[in-house]
Amino acid sequence: MKRRPLHSVLLYTAVLFLAIFTLAPLVWLVLMSISTPTDLTTVPLNWIPSQIDLSRYAQLLNINDGSGARFLAALRNSMLTAGGATLIALIVAIPAAYAFTRRGAPMILLFVFLATIMMPPITYVLPLYQIFGSFGMLNNTVTLIIVYCALLLPFATWLMKANLDVLPIEIEHAAFMEGASTITTLRRVVLPLALPAIAATGMLSFLVAWDEFFYALIFTSDMSAKTLPVTIADFAAGRVTDYGVIAAVGVLATLPPAILAIAFQRFIVSGLVAGSVKG
Amino acid sequence: MSGIGKSNEKWILLAPAITVLLLITALPFVQTFGQSFTDAKITALDRPTLWIGLENYIYALSDPYFREAIGRTLYFTITSVGLEVIIGVGVALLLNQAFRGRTLMRALIILPWAVPTIVNALAWRLIYHPDYGALNSILLQTGLIDNYRSWLGDPKMAMNMVILADVWKNFPLIAYVALASLQTIPGDLLKAAAVEGARPWKRFRAITLPWIMGPLMVVLILRMIEAFRVFDIIYIMTRGGPSDSTKTASFYVYQEYFNYLRSGSGSSYAIIVAGISAVLILAYYVGTRQQNNGANA
Amino acid sequence: MTKIKLLTAASIIALSASGALAETTLHALFMSQAAYSEENIQDMTAEFEAANPGITVEMEFVPYEALHDKVVAASGAGDNGYDVVLFDVIWPAEFAERGFLMDVSDRIPADLTDQIFEGAWTTVEYQGKRFGMPWILDTKYMFYNREMLAAAGFDAPPATWAELLVQAQAIKDQGIVEYPLVWSWSQSEAMICDYTTLTAAFGGDLFTDGVPAFAEGGAKQAVEYMHGSLTAGLTNPASTEYFEEDVRRVFSNGDAAFALNWTYMNSLVNDPAESQVAGKVGVVPGLGGAGHSTASAVNGSMGLGIPSNSPHADEAWAYIAYLADKSVQESYATLSLPIWKASYSETAVTDGQEELVAAASKAIAVMYPRPLVPSYTEVSNILQSNIHGALLGEVSVDEALTEAVKRIERIR
Numbered sequence: 001m002k003r004r005p006l007h008s009v010l011l012y013t014a015v016l017f018l019a020i021f022t023l024a025p026l027v028w029l030v031l032m033s034i035s036t037p038t039d040l041t042t043v044p045l046n047w048i049p050s051q052i053d054l055s056r057y058a059q060l061l062n063i064n065d066g067s068g069a070r071f072l073a074a075l076r077n078s079m080l081t082a083g084g085a086t087l088i089a090l091i092v093a094i095p096a097a098y099a100f101t102r103r104g105a106p107m108i109l110l111f112v113f114l115a116t117i118m119m120p121p122i123t124y125v126l127p128l129y130q131i132f133g134s135f136g137m138l139n140n141t142v143t144l145i146i147v148y149c150a151l152l153l154p155f156a157t158w159l160m161k162a163n164l165d166v167l168p169i170e171i172e173h174a175a176f177m178e179g180a181s182t183i184t185t186l187r188r189v190v191l192p193l194a195l196p197a198i199a200a201t202g203m204l205s206f207l208v209a210w211d212e213f214f215y216a217l218i219f220t221s222d223m224s225a226k227t228l229p230v231t232i233a234d235f236a237a238g239r240v241t242d243y244g245v246i247a248a249v250g251v252l253a254t255l256p257p258a259i260l261a262i263a264f265q266r267f268i269v270s271g272l273v274a275g276s277v278k279g
Numbered sequence: 280m281s282g283i284g285k286s287n288e289k290w291i292l293l294a295p296a297i298t299v300l301l302l303i304t305a306l307p308f309v310q311t312f313g314q315s316f317t318d319a320k321i322t323a324l325d326r327p328t329l330w331i332g333l334e335n336y337i338y339a340l341s342d343p344y345f346r347e348a349i350g351r352t353l354y355f356t357i358t359s360v361g362l363e364v365i366i367g368v369g370v371a372l373l374l375n376q377a378f379r380g381r382t383l384m385r386a387l388i389i390l391p392w393a394v395p396t397i398v399n400a401l402a403w404r405l406i407y408h409p410d411y412g413a414l415n416s417i418l419l420q421t422g423l424i425d426n427y428r429s430w431l432g433d434p435k436m437a438m439n440m441v442i443l444a445d446v447w448k449n450f451p452l453i454a455y456v457a458l459a460s461l462q463t464i465p466g467d468l469l470k471a472a473a474v475e476g477a478r479p480w481k482r483f484r485a486i487t488l489p490w491i492m493g494p495l496m497v498v499l500i501l502r503m504i505e506a507f508r509v510f511d512i513i514y515i516m517t518r519g520g521p522s523d524s525t526k527t528a529s530f531y532v533y534q535e536y537f538n539y540l541r542s543g544s545g546s547s548y549a550i551i552v553a554g555i556s557a558v559l560i561l562a563y564y565v566g567t568r569q570q571n572n573g574a575n576a
Numbered sequence: 577m578t579k580i581k582l583l584t585a586a587s588i589i590a591l592s593a594s595g596a597l598a599e600t601t602l603h604a605l606f607m608s609q610a611a612y613s614e615e616n617i618q619d620m621t622a623e624f625e626a627a628n629p630g631i632t633v634e635m636e637f638v639p640y641e642a643l644h645d646k647v648v649a650a651s652g653a654g655d656n657g658y659d660v661v662l663f664d665v666i667w668p669a670e671f672a673e674r675g676f677l678m679d680v681s682d683r684i685p686a687d688l689t690d691q692i693f694e695g696a697w698t699t700v701e702y703q704g705k706r707f708g709m710p711w712i713l714d715t716k717y718m719f720y721n722r723e724m725l726a727a728a729g730f731d732a733p734p735a736t737w738a739e740l741l742v743q744a745q746a747i748k749d750q751g752i753v754e755y756p757l758v759w760s761w762s763q764s765e766a767m768i769c770d771y772t773t774l775t776a777a778f779g780g781d782l783f784t785d786g787v788p789a790f791a792e793g794g795a796k797q798a799v800e801y802m803h804g805s806l807t808a809g810l811t812n813p814a815s816t817e818y819f820e821e822d823v824r825r826v827f828s829n830g831d832a833a834f835a836l837n838w839t840y841m842n843s844l845v846n847d848p849a850e851s852q853v854a855g856k857v858g859v860v861p862g863l864g865g866a867g868h869s870t871a872s873a874v875n876g877s878m879g880l881g882i883p884s885n886s887p888h889a890d891e892a893w894a895y896i897a898y899l900a901d902k903s904v905q906e907s908y909a910t911l912s913l914p915i916w917k918a919s920y921s922e923t924a925v926t927d928g929q930e931e932l933v934a935a936a937s938k939a940i941a942v943m944y945p946r947p948l949v950p951s952y953t954e955v956s957n958i959l960q961s962n963i964h965g966a967l968l969g970e971v972s973v974d975e976a977l978t979e980a981v982k983r984i985e986r987i988r
Contacts, residue, residue, distance in 0.1 A: 091295075099288075118553045128303065150304050237608050254395060429813060520961075
């Protein structure tokens with residue numbers, strides 16, 4: 001199908017607009033993080049920095065610097081919290097999803113799962129704070145992992161179920177014929193086939209956990225458990241004379257999820273489309 | 280082996296999930312539900328909690344300010360998710376065409392989604408800054424405005440600026456889902472329709488749209504639930520101002536609990552929000568089911 | 577000196593006597609930008625720890641909004657909450673009604689009352705009891721750019737709010753700066769502070785005998801004044817989005833001639849590294865209102881208290897006593913002035929900030945409190961939302977205030 005020149009022009013213009021719309025804020029964020037404080041306060045703005053200022057990155061990545069230590073600790077905490085919550089959510093969601101798909105668990109239960117996340121999360125903060133407080137588990141990464149897991153579970157289960165639904169059931173039947181138990185079937189047959197779905201669910205869950213702010217704000221108090229979003233809010237709340245610091249922190253905080261997202265990108269696509277592929 | 284206890288097996292498989300949810304969300308949910316019929320307050324003193332029936336609910340629903348907040352939240356949800364769908368599907372259609380650099384574009388689109396909510400909120404707040412923001416600068420330098428102006432301080436604009444930030448972050452999700460399902464449409468179907476003289480828009484409405492609606496539903500419902508209970512981005516960008524123009528329903532829940540220390544009342548607000556959310560989802564679900572059934576007939 | 581150290585000494589003696597100086601870790605909650613800098617507070621704490629081996633203090637700094645939220649949440653944490661918390665002057669009524677803070681009236685020696693300013697004591701008092709030790713004595717001052725005033729022909733700052741508008745108009749007309757006035761009028765407590773200052777100046781009342789009184793008189797005049805300065809183009813329109821840091825920034829960049837702000841701004845606007853107007857800044861108390869007052873000030877102080885569920889009350893009190901100690905306060909007096917009357921004649925405090933101290937002596941005497949009601953947070957939220965609407969021109973001042981009264985009467 002040969003394309004008419006006008007069609008080409010329109011197409012590439014649209015692509016250009018898309019690129020600008022998608023990347024402009026990010027590019028600007030990066031530029032802000034390497035611009036000098038004076039550049040950032042000129043009216044109108046100097047879009048290209050008069051000189052590259054990498055000092056903020058040097059500070060944030062330096063464990064011996066106050067800000068650096070806080071940032072790196074928060075980075076570590078976020079990775080542990082989001083990673084841990086995602087892992088546990090997957091381990092718990094997959095069997096549950098399997099129960100809904102292949103073992104006839106009542107769908108109404110799945111809707112009850114979903115209903116739990118319709119409540120604004122604010123509602124649960126105080127009761128959970130009291131419960132964990134009484135166990136002395138406040139300001140603890142494990143506490144956040146458990147709470148996040150509960151927040152991630154409903155959608156993770158639903159997504160996995162939708163994906164397991166479309167897996168060819170014959171292979172599982174074959175496995176049963178050969179006397180395989182459910183666990184073995186899950187491990188040897190279903191999981192390998194469902195890898196894209198698991199990757200997608202994992203990715204989604206990780207991003208939601210990495211993002212979470214309010215629970216982390218109320219539950220954590222110091223560097224041993226404070227996650228990135230809370231630390232970033234702290235940076236932004238103090239006596240800020242340099243907006244570039246906020247930008248630099250933002251860029252660094254975006255890198256881990258961005259790298260993961262790009263790496264798992266094709267899985268996300270296929271994992272989210274389940275349940276509809278006809279033919 | 281497969282016959283023994285198969286019906287009980289599902290409960291074993293479900294056990295971990297049910298346990299986690301029971302402890303973390305179900306129990307507090309029940310406590311919240313029960314509390315919503317009382318005048319419970321957050322206090323360290325011994326204070327008898329009285330049953331007051333539906334008083335909290337009546338107060339909340341007869342409060343014109345809360346009703347406004349619900350209205351605002353609906354506006355936020357519908358506009359935000361609506362724009363995400365329009366932009367997302369549009370982007371997907373674009374990325375489904377063949378052009379140079381397509382693979383790169385497809386990979387880059389995921390970036391806004393990967394930006395953490397707080398970074399997104401702060402970045403856009405800087406962009407909207409009345410004195411040093413990039414938005415003001417661009418508009419001034421391209422001659423679209425004469426003077427720098429306030430964006431997040433203008434009650435007529437603030438909510439829309441927050442929506443823009445939210446849409447920017449979330450459209451990639453819709454785009455990816457739409458793109459993937461676009462790729463499953465059999466080429467012959469569209470070719471046949473073109474041969475029969477169906478114009479592009481007609482082809483889109485009759486074939487493409489119904490085809491992708493199914494998979495889109497999963498992520499749409501997720502986005503609607505998230506949008507209706509939006510809190511974090513408001514807390515960081517505007518805290519409900521200016522002049523309450525960005526105060527959403529979740530913010531009322533937050534206020535009742537944390538600012539006014541009325542846990543009974545706060546619970547009722549939370550249940551109302553959850554209830555409206557559920558109705559929204561149900562309506563959407565039923566609506567698309569009907570549409571799908573009609574289209575597939 | 578000996579008398580004042582008595583507070584700390586008494587606490588230490590009590591501690592050692594009870595043998596409670598075992599390994600203790602205190603959890604203290606502070607605000608990220610409360611007058612003192614984080615470094616200041618960390619230094620003070622290090623000194624305390626050195627003098628009290630066996631006690632370690634874990635400090636947490638949070639944004640202002642989160643401070644209230646965390647104190648509320650921590651009340652339900654049993655033994656694992658905080659031992660020392662910083663609280664705002666507007667919270668004792670609410671906290672006392674709910675038993676969040678310990679009544680420490682008995683821990684404060686009686687002779688201390690006269691040594692500390694009255695305005696400081698109201699920060700921690702409710703219904704005759706004291707729920708903490710005042711620590712930050714703060715109010716808003718009127719900072720002005722001497723150079724800009726001189727260029728417009730004024731050799732002295734205005735004495736009343738009406739004069740302020742006159743001077744601002746002249747400065748604007750002569751093209752010295754486009755918006756001479758800048759304020760922190762975002763929909764937040766910061767705006768209520770400015771509003772209260774003006775109300776006090778105009779002889780108004782926010783509440784009388786627990787009933788809203790702000791829909792008429794001086795308080796109404798205050799809102800009309802604020803709105804008027806916006807429509808006259810004298811107040812920077814972005815003020816309705818600004819917080820205190822924005823006010824400081826705009827003033828420090830030379831983009832405003834007048835700014836109302838807290839004590840901490842004084843040293844920062846005179847620091848060449850932080851400000852482009854260093855050395856040109858004058859400071860006076862909040863202005864007067866013709867026929868009502870010669871100066872006005874809002875009580876923006878903060879105190880340190882012990883949450884009622886803390887298991888280390890004695891150690892916590894020793895820490896609080898140390899931080900509030902006169903000599904400690906005097907060594908960190910550039911970002912926050914001491915609560916002790918005698919400090920204001922000490923060179924350690926006045927050196928380099930004579931003008932501020934002079935202004936403080938007048939301002940502290942007229943500090944006006946925001947309503948001391950347990951439902952203050954709700955009252956404030958309602959006022960914020962309605963007044964903001966009036967400032968933005970969405971509703972008339974009358975409508976906004978009447979609406980606010982109605983909503984406040986509906987509070988449960």
